[in-house]
Amino acid sequence: MRRLLDVLREACGLTGSKEGCGEGECGACTVLVDGVPVNSCLVPFAQVRGREVTTIEGLAAHPLLERFAREGAAQCGFCIPGMIVAASARAPGDDPRRALAGNLCRCTGYTAILRAVGEVDS
């Protein structure tokens, strides 16, 4: 019943995914499982057998990173990996606010984040 988040951070050394709440409210732990964004703090590691897990480390070349940097979307940065992973799964044309509804930020007020996300497919 070990959590996917802990296996990623502790066994794999992939510390980009963060534990912000441990209860699926904040989205800081967001990863993609077969391309679908989920809270890794709520996934038993056993359930990803045979599946593809993508962390923020796997999105290092994604155009969103440059958008986030350009818009100054990060302050403390803690929410940012989860924000980028969640935003990366947004279908073109889908409302950015809805795509990020599961990702909380305590610093920024979201404006710069939404600008960065909204621009990607324009």
Added chain:
Amino acid sequence: MRGAVSALELATPRDLDEALALLADAPRTPLAGCTDLYVALNAGTLTATRFLDLSALDELRGIAIADGRLVIGALATHTEIERSPAVAAAFPLLARAAAEIGGPQIRHRGTLGGNLVNASPAGDLLPPLAVAEAEIVA
């Protein structure tokens, strides 16, 4: 709590027959999306130590209209319910309720069965299902 969860047992049946045999063999708590389960474990309100992973049981998936009835499998996720053409046609209120649950990350994992069995007073699918006099089929 991480030390505690690694001591818990998770059985992973490959089909429904194996799952039912495991349940008959020993008390095990079924799980699927785990969006309520880990919260309860962390809070200490769930003290079970043996779990049964339903997520491989394709027999429990699917949303379809059959014999004039909308049939939704227990493993249908809130995202699947939200996006289902069958639900949109037969029971759009349920899709609206599913769309309100949590955020995308929760909706991609949480299930109809979990929402029912968790029986939270805040369970979003419960009022539409009650209004529609939905039947649980074993």
